Amino acid sequence: MYNTGIMRFKIHSDEYGRLTPVESGIDIPFEIKRVYYIYNVLSDVTRGLHSHNKLHQVLIALGGSVKIRIKTPSDEQVIELYDPAEGLYIGPYVWREMFDFSAGSTLLVLASELYDENDYIRDYCEYVRKNPLERGKI
Numbered sequence: 189m190y191n192t193g194i195m196r197f198k199i200h201s202d203e204y205g206r207l208t209p210v211e212s213g214i215d216i217p218f219e220i221k222r223v224y225y226i227y228n229v230l231s232d233v234t235r236g237l238h239s240h241n242k243l244h245q246v247l248i249a250l251g252g253s254v255k256i257r258i259k260t261p262s263d264e265q266v267i268e269l270y271d272p273a274e275g276l277y278i279g280p281y282v283w284r285e286m287f288d289f290s291a292g293s294t295l296l297v298l299a300s301e302l303y304d305e306n307d308y309i310r311d312y313c314e315y316v317r318k319n320p321l322e323r324g325k326i
């Protein structure tokens with residue numbers, strides 16, 4: 189699927205535990221301008237249900253687990269995040285839905301831009317219609 193991918197981060201492990209560094213522009217393929225985290229989500233809740241025009245993001249399950257459905261008009265995949273040393277990259281024009289949050293889970297998101305509601309496409313039909321990566325295919 190375009191504009192998505194799993195990223196593996198370094199782990200410094202010793203008898204005192206584990207440490208994973210994540211550096212902007214090095215481990216993450218963009219400058220990190222914003223960080224937010226999603227937590228206290230009930231297990232029957234689905235979040236997301238939108239796409240972005242410009243935004244690049246990396247999602248990391250810092251604790252617990254969460255499933256992410258990533259979707260384009262021609263492809264669909266569900267990825268379970270549970271490893272704090274693993275990130276899911278999601279770029280522009282990929283629909284995302286986050287669900288099945290385990291109790292006490294925290295989803296960290298590193299984003300390439302400051303918050304801008306105008307960058308969201310929240311209607312699936314509009315997303316399909318406006319998606320430049322699908323032009324000529326549908």
Ligand code: T46
Binds near residue numbers: 237
């Ligand atoms: C995404 C997925 C993975 C802000 O004020 N600043 C922010 O940086 C963000 C992300 C949200 N908000 C406000 C906007 C809404 O009033 O927080 C509220 C909840 O946001 P939203 O319903 O968009 O949250 P999710 O979990 O559906 O989606 C979020 C991101 O918005 C989105 O970019 O890709 O996480």
